Amino acid sequence: MIRLTDFLRVPEPMSTKLKFNMRSGSGAGEAWDLLVDDHPDWLNLSRWRASNTNNNMGDARYLLAWAQYYPYGPNYFIFGGFFRVTPVVPRVIDGYGYDLELLDQHSEYIKRLIIRLGKPIGRQVYLRRYETVQQQLNPEVYELAPDTKLGTFPGYQNVRLRHHELQRIIANDEPSWKDALSSVKGVYVITDLSDGRLYVGSASGEANGLWQRWSGYAHLKNLTGGNRELERMRNELGDAHIVGNFQYSILEIFDPKTKAEIILGRESFWKQALDSRHPHGMNAN
Incomplete structure (x- = not known):
């Protein structure tokens, strides 16, 4: 087993969060569909700042974004990029409160790296801190595809x-x-x-x-x-x-x-x- 945090190193572990995106919430469909199509709403999934603290990135300076890879199952997520996080000023609540800058680090794994979570994920845990995610969700590297994943035939x-x-x-x-x-x-x-x-x-x-x-x-x-x-x-x-x-x-x-x-x-x-x-x-x- 290859632990996620052993495979994807980040410059500031204490200031990095992981976002596990599932459905878009906007009616646009699954997070994976938005990521694979490079749809603008893909970034918006991680830019939202809600009054509910579960939706806030707080003091995070970096973000590892993931999309649920539904062709494999609910516990599988595919990598969507490593971002620098900048809060929007003045502060925005219940709106797009963060600017995200895609960084070159780990960009070669976008739409290729799939992880499997050892524990089921729910809406209450879709945003996690890098330094505790291994203990809480036990993510492991499941697959590194040779090319961008498209998924198995969907029907x-x-x-x-x-x-x-x-x-x-x-x-x-x-x-x-x-x-x-x-x-x-x-x-x-x-x-x-x-x-x-x-x-x-x-x-x-x-x-x-x-x-x-x-x-x-x-x-x-x-x-x-x-x-x-x-x-x-x-x-x-x-x-x-x-x-x-x-x-x-x-x-x-x-x-x-x-x-x-x-x-x-x-x-x-x-x-x-x-x-x-x-x-x-x-x-x-």
Whole structure:
């Protein structure tokens, strides 16, 4: 067992706290979702100063931030950065009372280092002091991933991938994702997050189902899967627009033995239901 405090050393142990973030509290979702998307609310989870002293960093000058890594279980947390803490002046209560500056120390472990707590964590103990956390929660280093963690396959109904995540999954042949996406055909939707326009497509004839179809989109020399409207957008806005704004989700899945015409019929239904055809969406037909 590798103790957390043996692995992550800090310059001022007596002035350092750990924040174990779970849900955002703002309706934005789980802390891990905010961290992996680099969402602004990720920092806000640790910036809040409430009248309840459990929510205050008090005299802490440094912060080790963590997000509950729910794919593994409630006692697993993934590292979100080492920060310098500066209280906002004048003092703010029940608001963002701290400025956080991300430091270079331990930055190589962000979204890679996973710890396991030896004791269950509750709302009353989500903020802990560095010098006592080992005794109180017995955190141990569980995993140091070779690349940024994306989690195991979350279920077909929960897929929501940004393009850089899709690239990494395909490039690394992520086992749980490859097994799941290769075993089904399906209808999917691509969302341009810059304007909300949709493209509905399908994997109806590919031998390896959605995995094979999405592998084309992940390739930086393709990006469009050969679609005419997406090619027009790529020529007009460039590769960076697709990589920076496209998000991929699944609408329906089908057994690999399902006939292509059935899947294409459902694709047509979703185009109509979501109004994804030009000019409102990105489907050319």
